[in-house]
Amino acid sequence: xxxxxxxxxxxxxxxxxxxxxxxxxxxxxxxxxxxxxxxxxxxxxxxxxxxxxxxxxxxxxxxxxxxxxxxxxxxxxxxxxxxxxxxxxxxxxxxxxxxxxxxxxxxxxxxxxxxxxxxxxxxxxxxxxxxxxxxxxxxxxxxxxxxxxxxxxxxxxxxxxxxxxxxxxxxxxxxxxxxxxxxxxxxxxxxxxxxxxxxxxxxxxxx
Amino acid sequence: xxxxxxxxxxxxxxxxxxxxxxxxxxxxxxxxxxxxxxxxxxxxxxxxxxxxxxxxxxxxxxxxxxxxxxxxxxxxxxxxxxxxxxxxxxxxxxxxxxxxxxxxxxxxxxxxxxxxxxxxxxxxxxxxxxxxxxxxxxxxxxxxxxxxxxxxxxxxxxxxxxxxxxxxxxxxxxxxxxxxxxxxxxxxxxxxxxxxxxxxxxxxxxx
Amino acid sequence: xxxxxxxxxxxxxxxxxxxxxxxxxxxxxxxxxxxxxxxxxxxxxxxxxxxxxxxxxxxxxxxxxxxxxxxxxxxxxxxxxxxxxxxxxxxxxxxxxxxxxxxxxxxxxxxxxxxxxxxxxxxxxxxxxxxxxxxxxxxxxxxxxxxxxxxxxxxxxxxxxxxxxxxxxxxxxxxxxxxxxxxxxxxxxxxxxxxxxxxxxxxxxxx
Amino acid sequence: xxxxxxxxxxxxxxxxxxxxxxxxxxxxxxxxxxxxxxxxxxxxxxxxxxxxxxxxxxxxxxxxxxxxxxxxxxxxxxxxxxxxxxxxxxxxxxxxxxxxxxxxxxxxxxxxxxxxxxxxxxxxxxxxxxxxxxxxxxxxxxxxxxxxxxxxxxxxxxxxxxxxxxxxxxxxxxxxxxxxxxxxxxxxxxxxxxxxxxxxxxxxxxx
Numbered sequence: 001x002x003x004x005x006x007x008x009x010x011x012x013x014x015x016x017x018x019x020x021x022x023x024x025x026x027x028x029x030x031x032x033x034x035x036x037x038x039x040x041x042x043x044x045x046x047x048x049x050x051x052x053x054x055x056x057x058x059x060x061x062x063x064x065x066x067x068x069x070x071x072x073x074x075x076x077x078x079x080x081x082x083x084x085x086x087x088x089x090x091x092x093x094x095x096x097x098x099x100x101x102x103x104x105x106x107x108x109x110x111x112x113x114x115x116x117x118x119x120x121x122x123x124x125x126x127x128x129x130x131x132x133x134x135x136x137x138x139x140x141x142x143x144x145x146x147x148x149x150x151x152x153x154x155x156x157x158x159x160x161x162x163x164x165x166x167x168x169x170x171x172x173x174x175x176x177x178x179x180x181x182x183x184x185x186x187x188x189x190x191x192x193x194x195x196x197x198x199x200x201x202x203x204x205x206x207x
Numbered sequence: 208x209x210x211x212x213x214x215x216x217x218x219x220x221x222x223x224x225x226x227x228x229x230x231x232x233x234x235x236x237x238x239x240x241x242x243x244x245x246x247x248x249x250x251x252x253x254x255x256x257x258x259x260x261x262x263x264x265x266x267x268x269x270x271x272x273x274x275x276x277x278x279x280x281x282x283x284x285x286x287x288x289x290x291x292x293x294x295x296x297x298x299x300x301x302x303x304x305x306x307x308x309x310x311x312x313x314x315x316x317x318x319x320x321x322x323x324x325x326x327x328x329x330x331x332x333x334x335x336x337x338x339x340x341x342x343x344x345x346x347x348x349x350x351x352x353x354x355x356x357x358x359x360x361x362x363x364x365x366x367x368x369x370x371x372x373x374x375x376x377x378x379x380x381x382x383x384x385x386x387x388x389x390x391x392x393x394x395x396x397x398x399x400x401x402x403x404x405x406x407x408x409x410x411x412x413x414x
Numbered sequence: 415x416x417x418x419x420x421x422x423x424x425x426x427x428x429x430x431x432x433x434x435x436x437x438x439x440x441x442x443x444x445x446x447x448x449x450x451x452x453x454x455x456x457x458x459x460x461x462x463x464x465x466x467x468x469x470x471x472x473x474x475x476x477x478x479x480x481x482x483x484x485x486x487x488x489x490x491x492x493x494x495x496x497x498x499x500x501x502x503x504x505x506x507x508x509x510x511x512x513x514x515x516x517x518x519x520x521x522x523x524x525x526x527x528x529x530x531x532x533x534x535x536x537x538x539x540x541x542x543x544x545x546x547x548x549x550x551x552x553x554x555x556x557x558x559x560x561x562x563x564x565x566x567x568x569x570x571x572x573x574x575x576x577x578x579x580x581x582x583x584x585x586x587x588x589x590x591x592x593x594x595x596x597x598x599x600x601x602x603x604x605x606x607x608x609x610x611x612x613x614x615x616x617x618x619x620x621x
Numbered sequence: 622x623x624x625x626x627x628x629x630x631x632x633x634x635x636x637x638x639x640x641x642x643x644x645x646x647x648x649x650x651x652x653x654x655x656x657x658x659x660x661x662x663x664x665x666x667x668x669x670x671x672x673x674x675x676x677x678x679x680x681x682x683x684x685x686x687x688x689x690x691x692x693x694x695x696x697x698x699x700x701x702x703x704x705x706x707x708x709x710x711x712x713x714x715x716x717x718x719x720x721x722x723x724x725x726x727x728x729x730x731x732x733x734x735x736x737x738x739x740x741x742x743x744x745x746x747x748x749x750x751x752x753x754x755x756x757x758x759x760x761x762x763x764x765x766x767x768x769x770x771x772x773x774x775x776x777x778x779x780x781x782x783x784x785x786x787x788x789x790x791x792x793x794x795x796x797x798x799x800x801x802x803x804x805x806x807x808x809x810x811x812x813x814x815x816x817x818x819x820x821x822x823x824x825x826x827x828x
Contacts, residue, residue: 019225
């Protein structure tokens with residue numbers, strides 16, 4: 001009788017965003033490449049194929065890191081939009097910017113896969129961490145566009161909004177730290193990126 | 208009690224269209240290619256990789272332009288279908304033509320990425336702008352098929368329909384202008400395409 | 415009060431099928447390839463690029479044919495499942511077989527694109543038409559699994575079911591005719607495939 | 622009036638998972654490659670193309686096996702989540718691990734396609750069966766995370782939960798058997814993988 005809950009109008013925007021997240025996270029696996037052997041080397045043995053597959057470990061490492069990072073971003077996206085009732089142009093384009101950088105993730109992932117064990121690793125890892133800086137900025141833009149009086153659920157408690165606001169302030173500086181450290185130590189940059197998704201995974205309470 | 212709102216029967220058509228938009232917009236990122244170095248040049252340095260990545264700026268530019276153009280098209284698609292209650296064969300095939308050209312967008316985007324800095328830029332940019340001419344025509348067809356008595360929401364005000372009708376009359380001639388200018392100035396064509404999505408982004412009021 | 419409509423339990427199956435259709439139809443565009451020029455030929459001119467793009471017309475032709483054929487299949491899938499209330503294992507696997515062949519469509523489409531203008535056109539077009547024979551068989555299997563007492567909506571009129579049953583009997587022999595004619599006249603095979611989607615498009619009354 | 626059914630809160634998680642399953646299953650078809658002929662061999666004949674297509678039978682075999690295995694996994698995923706009301710971090714990450722391995726399936730499928738007829742078949746088939754060991758472990762993790770008091774539907778009968786629990790205990794050892802047999806007999810490994818999806822297909826009662 002007392003249906004006081006205001007109607008949520010963001011269903012199609014959320015479905016679209018979920019679609020983009022789901023496709024981007026699935027396309028990550030396309031960077032796993034079948035090893036090829038040159039014809040003059042003759043037919044490959046099982047040992048040669050196994051060695052070749054094992055030597056692609058940077059691909060597997062960057063794939064797992066990117067997969068779980070995008071997965072956690074999807075959870076965060078969900079957490080934010082649960083509190084949003086209406087989307088306006090500002091939120092739409094903040095969200096569009098975020099989605100654009102999310103679809104780009106397979107690209108730096110592939111660059112790291114190919115160059116992590118070469119002298120070009122610093123540049124590759126800077127690109128990788130830099131992409132996540134952009135995503136962290138995207139989240140911060142979405143959060144700011146989402147939690148305005150005209151868009152947010154009026155029943156959302158100010159405490160919840162503030163807790164989320166403060167947790168998203170951490171993303172940009174931490175990924176920036178990874179990006180800045182990459183030219184000196186590409187491995188430190190990758191370790192920070194890995195540490196961050198594990199940290200967020202461990203601290204996720206709702207989804 | 209007085210549930211006067213007629214039932215909307217286009218849910219599955221909208222979900223399918225959203226899926227195609229979401230996939231097409233995500234596939235755009237596949238055109239971002241990992242730079243390769245020839246084996247005889249030795250292992251690449253960070254500087255070489257960074258230079259190679261930077262030299263791909265036409266890819267990034269056309270990617271961003273295509274991404275936001277498709278995103279805005281999705282918003283417009285949403286705006287139109289919010290006023291549609293039923294789909295018939297005419298609307299289905301107008302929508303099918305529109306979706307077909309939307310899925311094609313990664314192709315001219317990749318052509319521009321590869322040829323924007325070559326003497327073939329005029330042909331590449333004509334193809335690019337020409338694709339958007341087809342999309343603008345597709346929108347015009349969808350709008351005409353959607354806003355008929357048998358398909359449109361009877362509660363939609365004639366003023367709203369007319370405002371949308373007139374706004375969609377602008378698309379085809381403006382993109383045609385871009386396509387016609389491309390052989391003389393590929394950059395002007397790209398500037399018009401960029402200007403149009405920014406214009407539409409700025410003027411979007413609902414989403 | 416008199417909620418006599420039995421609950422529909424196929425929402426997730428339909429959403430999954432729609433997803434596969436949407437992805438398969440979007441992946442068709444990946445077969446459109448950016449023309450490349452050998453380095454020794456120097457930088458390409460606009461005329462060379464335009465000629466090269468124009469020479470890819472078999473790609474465009476097979477892309478459009480495949481796109482609209484898959485789109486119409488999606489409409490037909492929708493038409494069938496609107497009358498289905500429950501899915502069982504038989505329907506699930508008939509539908510799975512159908513979806514499998516639908517995801518394969520980009521493969522024969524790419525083969526036709528590459529070989530339509532070569533002496534290998536008969537084999538390419540046999541593969542193409544043969545794929546649609548399998549899809550037509552898949553539809554026939556789905557229809558038979560769907561329109562059983564345990565799965566179909568009891569409110570569906572027998573006349574509607576029979577009309578659909580008889581319309582789906584046409585698909586397999588007509589595509590088989592195309593496949594059989596391909597070795598003698600690849601163009602006749604392609605004309606039959608094109609004619610069929612136009613015929614189905616024109617005769618679609620509901621969607 | 623007596624709406625005793627507790628609200629299901631996993632709609633978006635299920636939709637996301639369905640999206641990933643749908644994309645992964647559709648991307649499998651991308652491993653079907655158009656045969657190419659070297660320029661010096663002249664234009665290919667229909668016989669040459671047909672022979673080349675036929676010689677790719679390992680691709681078709683591994684494609685069909687992977688397609689139906691992923692399809693059945695999707696059915697199982699559906700069966701489990703129908704009994705889940707709430708997702709917490711543990712379930713989210715168990716599900717994330719499962720989805721990650723599902724997106725990887727096209728990779729071992731492509732490896733088997735390329736190496737099944739070479740001396741490297743044992744390594745290729747070990748990788749293939751090993752991927753399904755990981756998926757079976759993923760399902761076991763999801764099941765354990767899903768059927769806890771805090772997440773499961775309180776109306777689900779203990780008998781149903783136990784039946785599902787015991788059926789999922791079979792997956793890991795059976796796929797492990799396939800993986801262990803692959804170095805000695807790659808064909809036995811592929812036969813076990815094929816036998817398992819047929820077995821599960823035949824025994825599926827609900828979907």
